[in-house]
Amino acid sequence: MTPSPPEPFLPDHVPLFGTWGRIYTAVIAVTLLVMGALALFSAWNF
Amino acid sequence: VGSLDWAVLGVYLVAILSFGLLSGRGNRGITDFFLAGRRMPWWAIGLSVMATQISAITFVGTTGQAYTDGMRFLVVYFGLPFAMVILCVTLVPLFYRSGVFTAYEYLERRFDPRTRTLTSLLFLASRGLSVGITLYAPSLVLSVILGWSESRTVLFMAGAAIAYVIYGGNRSVIWTDVVQMTVIWLGIFVCVGTAVSQLPAGFRLTDALALAQTSGKLRIMDTSWSLSKPYTLWSGLLGGLFLMLSYFGCDQSQVQRYLSGSDLTQSRLSLLFNAFFKIPMQFLVLLTGVLVFVFYHFHAPPLLWNPVELARLEAHAPSGAAKELEDRFGRAFAERRAAAESMAAARHRGASADPETYLRAAGEMGATRAEAVRTLEGLEGGGRYNDTNYIFPSYVVNELPHGLTGLVIAVIFAAAMTALSGELSALATASMVDFYSRFVGRKGSLSELLIARLLTAGWGLFACLVALRAGHLGSAIEVVNTLGSLFYGSILGVFLLALLVREARGAGAFYGLLAGLATVLGVARFTSIHFLWWNLIGASCVVAVGSVISILSPRPEGAPPPG
Numbered sequence: 001m002t003p004s005p006p007e008p009f010l011p012d013h014v015p016l017f018g019t020w021g022r023i024y025t026a027v028i029a030v031t032l033l034v035m036g037a038l039a040l041f042s043a044w045n046f
Numbered sequence: 047v048g049s050l051d052w053a054v055l056g057v058y059l060v061a062i063l064s065f066g067l068l069s070g071r072g073n074r075g076i077t078d079f080f081l082a083g084r085r086m087p088w089w090a091i092g093l094s095v096m097a098t099q100i101s102a103i104t105f106v107g108t109t110g111q112a113y114t115d116g117m118r119f120l121v122v123y124f125g126l127p128f129a130m131v132i133l134c135v136t137l138v139p140l141f142y143r144s145g146v147f148t149a150y151e152y153l154e155r156r157f158d159p160r161t162r163t164l165t166s167l168l169f170l171a172s173r174g175l176s177v178g179i180t181l182y183a184p185s186l187v188l189s190v191i192l193g194w195s196e197s198r199t200v201l202f203m204a205g206a207a208i209a210y211v212i213y214g215g216n217r218s219v220i221w222t223d224v225v226q227m228t229v230i231w232l233g234i235f236v237c238v239g240t241a242v243s244q245l246p247a248g249f250r251l252t253d254a255l256a257l258a259q260t261s262g263k264l265r266i267m268d269t270s271w272s273l274s275k276p277y278t279l280w281s282g283l284l285g286g287l288f289l290m291l292s293y294f295g296c297d298q299s300q301v302q303r304y305l306s307g308s309d310l311t312q313s314r315l316s317l318l319f320n321a322f323f324k325i326p327m328q329f330l331v332l333l334t335g336v337l338v339f340v341f342y343h344f345h346a347p348p349l350l351w352n353p354v355e356l357a358r359l360e361a362h363a364p365s366g367a368a369k370e371l372e373d374r375f376g377r378a379f380a381e382r383r384a385a386a387e388s389m390a391a392a393r394h395r396g397a398s399a400d401p402e403t404y405l406r407a408a409g410e411m412g413a414t415r416a417e418a419v420r421t422l423e424g425l426e427g428g429g430r431y432n433d434t435n436y437i438f439p440s441y442v443v444n445e446l447p448h449g450l451t452g453l454v455i456a457v458i459f460a461a462a463m464t465a466l467s468g469e470l471s472a473l474a475t476a477s478m479v480d481f482y483s484r485f486v487g488r489k490g491s492l493s494e495l496l497i498a499r500l501l502t503a504g505w506g507l508f509a510c511l512v513a514l515r516a517g518h519l520g521s522a523i524e525v526v527n528t529l530g531s532l533f534y535g536s537i538l539g540v541f542l543l544a545l546l547v548r549e550a551r552g553a554g555a556f557y558g559l560l561a562g563l564a565t566v567l568g569v570a571r572f573t574s575i576h577f578l579w580w581n582l583i584g585a586s587c588v589v590a591v592g593s594v595i596s597i598l599s600p601r602p603e604g605a606p607p608p609g
Contacts, residue, residue, distance in 0.1 A: 013311055020314070024131045027321050031127035034325055038120070042266040046256035 047192060047443055047451055054452030055459070058229070062222055062463070063206040069221035070214010076494045079215035080147055080475045082306040086220055091312065092319030094223035095303045096327070098468035099293075100230065102184030102203075102461040103435060105331065109237075110434035112335025116263035121282025122289070122578065123328050127321035129290035134314045136545055137295045142310045147479040149301040149541075156544045158552030159484075164559060165537050166480035169298055170473060172529035174505065177469045178512020183435065184462050185513060188455070190354055191439040200513045207463040208506035211470050212499050216306055219467045226460035233457030234330050236450060241337035244445070246344050246387075253390040254340040260389070260401045261408060263336050274574040285578030292534035292581045296541055299472035338441050343386045345445065349375045349418050351436035359422045367421060375414045382407035466509065474502040532570060535581030536562030539588025543596075546589065550596045558592025 017023050073079045111119050137149075146152050150169065154162035185199035192199070210218040242251055258264050268278045275281075294300045294317065307313035349372050350356040360368045385404035392399040419431050442454045478494075478501055487494075539562050543550045566584040569575055575583075 013309075015311060015315065020134070023318065024134065027127055027131055027318055030322065031325070035124065038325075038329070039267050042117075042264055044259075046252050046259050 047455075048448040050448045051452030051455065054449060055456050058452075058456040059202070059206055059459070062225065062460070063210060065225060066206070066210025066218045066222040066467075067213055070210060070218030073215055073217070073495060076147075076478070076498050078217065079495055079498050080302065080471070080479075082215070082217040082220055084306060085308045086217075086306040086312065088307065088312040088315035088319065090220050090224050091303050091307055091316035093227040094220040094464075094468070095294075095300060095316055095320050096324065097223035097227040097230070097461075097464035098299055098303060099324075099465075100227075100461045101180045101465035102458045103180065103187075105230070105461040106184065106187060106438045106458060107435050108328065108331050109335035109338065109438040110436070112263065112332040113339045113437045114434055116258075116261075117266050117329075117332045117336060118268055118277045120266050120325070120328055120332055121268075121277050121279055122286050123325050124279070124282040125284065125287030126290045126324050128283075129287050129294060130317040130321035132291060133295050134317055137541060138304060138313050138317065139310055140545075141301060141305060142307070142313055147302075147305070148298050148476050149296055150298070150476065150480050153540060153544065153555070157540075157550075157555040161540060161552055161555045161559065162480060164556065165296075165540060166298075166476050168533045168537060168563075169296075170476055172533050173297070173299065173469055174473055174508065175512060176530060177466060177473065177505070177509045179516060180465050180469065181462065181509055181513035182516035184458060186516075187435050187439050188458065190352060190436065191443050192455075197514055200510060203459055203462045204466060204506065204510050204513070207467045208470065208503070208510075211467045212502045212506070215498070215502070216302060216471050219471050220303065220306060222467065223464050226464045229453075229460050230457050230464075231327075233454050233460075234327070234334065236453060237334045238330055238337065240446060240450060241334060241341055244341055248394075249344075249387075249390055253393060254337060256393060256399075257340055257343065257386055257389070257404075258336045260404060261339070263339060273579055274576055276576050276578075281576055281578040285576070285580075285582055288535060288538065288581035288585055289531075289578060292538040292585070296534065296537045297472075297530075298476050299468045302472050302475055303468065335438065338438065341441070341445070343383055346376065346379055348440070349415060350422070350431075351433035351440055352431075353440075355422060355431060355433070358425065359418060362425050363421050368418075371414055371418045371421070375411060375418075378407050378410035378414060382411060470502055470505050470509065473505040474498055477501045477505070531577045531580050532566050533563065533584075535566060535584025536588050538581060539585035539592070542585055542589050543592040547593050547596065550592055551599065551601075553599050554592040554594075554596030555588075557595050558588040558590075561591040562588035 014020055014023070017026060077083060108119065141149060141152060144152050144155065146155075148166065150162045150166040153165055181200055181204055182196075185196050185203060188194065189196045189199045207222075210222060242254075245251070245254055255264065268275070269280070270278045271280060272278065273281075304313040304316050307316060348356060350359065363371075382404060385401075385407055389399035389401065389404055422428055422431050439458070442451055442458075446454060475498075478498055482497060482501070483494075536559055540555050540559050543555055543558060547554075562584045565587040566580050569580060569583055570577070
């Protein structure tokens, strides 16, 4: 089998927020929020 | 386990096999077979990526880990979202636009054939052996709990998965993963809901969490900087980041999933889907283990969770010793239960609860159990005893209502089958693309699709043989389990070298990889540094040594200048 030749890929579209950079920022922001919530859960006086 | 449970499990196995065969129709070539024709949507790949990472033993082991050690294991996944973003920016577009089948194929284009061969060989060696253990470990637990023979459990788990992967390839893997991941999520919610509903009357969820907190089970954030301490916040963030970069960026069983996307956006979104949902999912799995821990405050737990080993202790321990230990354990349990109830009652009155009696009774239970383990290990033929993986299956079989028991056993089967199917498909792809096609392909007369199916069948057979023989491997199992951790960081280092160092060349990558492997082996053998750091150490070593060798070695004649 020969290595695949580059295929005519569809253009890389950005599904939301306009740019991939904003999407990544949103992912990291949500991750930090989740970690903050977990820290709160861990330290909460039940 | 009642007839309703067997019916649920039977229906599940028949349904998943049928669905796997149906969804895998229409493979015309190896792009279809290995990459699902590059036509998959992001949500299906995302669920498949998640499913491939969950094996049965990580499912039952994680709940058991929460029972014994609390929720701090969660930090292992803290690096995952960051790793996903880094991969979406770097390796995913590189792999996708190169049109490669395997991650290692890219290394030949960037460096040289031997670097590709070595990295693919390391993947085949570590993943090939561990896939058998992936199958063996849950089959051992389920055989003890269900009373089946190990071989029957292995064949039931592996048979259906192997059949649909041989027939449908990666398309079957991804679509069955979607169904199985849905079943797994359903099972997780059922477990959490059931564990909450089984709390005693008047004992609220907040009482359960307070009890778990008193026992230290809710502690997640340990900010210690010790390199040998397991599951600190920093080892999770930094070590976990490199672990996840290695696993999702360089392990073919994951790379193959996201290379099946219909475009680069689908591949990226599938990883970001995991970035969002992985930590909450693991939190729920660990919470299930914590709630099972609370459940056994009000229902007597066994002295040892492995019933076969408990029977051995009772039969062979010095006269009366096992009985005495069980009586002591029972008295401490009764004292702990009374203390837990009185703490909850004090909370309801608004008074402060004194945990001293509770902690003393819990300590006595732990000490009695530790003595039982020491006695067991001291018996003739006794090895190291660990029953963490038996806790959750024991709870499922003995405490869940009929029907739900069958569902959760089906979840354990699903977790085993998702890991197995993804790994078999990846092993067959790497064997064919990185070895057969390069060294044999032109001389062979069989069609590529037939070879791909034969290789899948071969790896499936090998996995079953390893699983069936694993009981005789002894401590070799631990070696097999850690093989991935020994190799992954160094393989990641080669990819980092390719991305970060423009001057890097084949000799630097190859010898840098060897240096990284030797360093990690030395660290694992001679230091107490926790395994979460090994990937970072291996990757850093490869980048450093590879850069120096590349810069110092003469540039081949006719080679273009760097950059």
